[in-house]
């Protein structure tokens with residue numbers, strides 16, 4: 397394997413370390429998919445987010461315990477994604493800390509439970525591919541786009557504690573352990589985002605409304621529509637704080653008011669640009685297949701490290717915006733009642749001069765390293781159930797080459813785990 401060097405370089409965002417962000421404010425980066433923050437108050441600790449596994453939470457707690465032995469008084473969830481809520485029992489240490497979240501907090505745990513009725517099963521299968529679960533490290537799974545490739549998996553989802561205090565107000569201030577915290581609803585990557593503003597030290601805990609990647613406006617594991625404009629508006633809200641430290645749910649903290657202003661403004665502008673250009677194309681009656689190729693970030697934004705497509709991807713965001721606002725129909729009447737994939741494939745094979753002729757074309761595409769074309773041609777054989785082993789073998793090889801070219805970690809992982817699954821299905 398020869399992974400995309402930019403994706404390998406992105407590993408610098410997840411070097412395992414505890415960072416002092418301000419006096420008595422610490423962040424644990426690189427221990428898990430998500431970061432954990434500790435605020436040391438008079439008589440206790442406030443923990444913000446808890447990771448996806450109890451093992452990762454234990455590792456972080458051990459580091460935090462080198463700094464403070466005060467009991468955990470309060471845990472705050474920035475949102476309900478399982479990589480932020482699954483280590484709470486570890487930080488509770490057998491006690492009963494209060495657990496704060498937004499009143500529209502909805503646990504993601506149920507949705508990925510494979511025993512849950514559909515779509516839980518498919519969501520779990522696709523989640524495994526997106527995060528490359530079962531791939532080797534570091535050869536195959538370089539990282540997961542917003543977290544390290546070698547995080548512990550023991551106790552996945554096991555340490556969740558339900559919120560004990562639900563925040564209903566859009567902005568409210570609480571006092572805990574001698575600290576004053578402003579809690580602000582800021583819907584973005586999820587509708588239930590609750591960001592935390594430590595005004596005394598000018599530290600803003602923004603959850604997943606910012607991390608060092610183009611925002612994940614659509615996750616290929618499958619997600620409901622994430623409201624683009626709402627996310628952009630929340631970035632305007634975050635800009636108002638004029639923070640000195642931006643402590644994100646993933647990747648390294650951003651330090652300095654000017655830098656924070658730059659990254660949040662770029663993030664907002666990138667989302668708004670994708671919306672504007674996609675809407676413009678939609679109004680010209682272009683479909684998602686065309687728009688995915690025509691909408692891109694302006695070069696000034698595309699070059700920014702915090703907008704590289706390590707986790708989110710512009711073309712997938714464009715498709716998501718189309719589907720989220722107009723639904724699945726691209727407007728072309730041909731697509732109202734398409735032939736079944738099997739029938740379309742059989743007719744394409746006939747058109748190509750028969751199965752042996754199309755196989756020669758497929759082999760030539762592989763020899764020419766025309767890998768996307770290999771995928772598309774091989775799917776005809778698979779759909780028509782003809783020469784499937786030959787087609788699958790070539791498809792697997794091309795998936796692995798495309799994975800190495802990909803800067804997007806979720807795309808790389810999805811290609812590689814799919815390749816393994818297809819390989820295992822070859823008779």
Ligand SMILES: [Zn+2]
Pocket residue numbers: 430477479480604645646
């Ligand atoms: Zn997250």
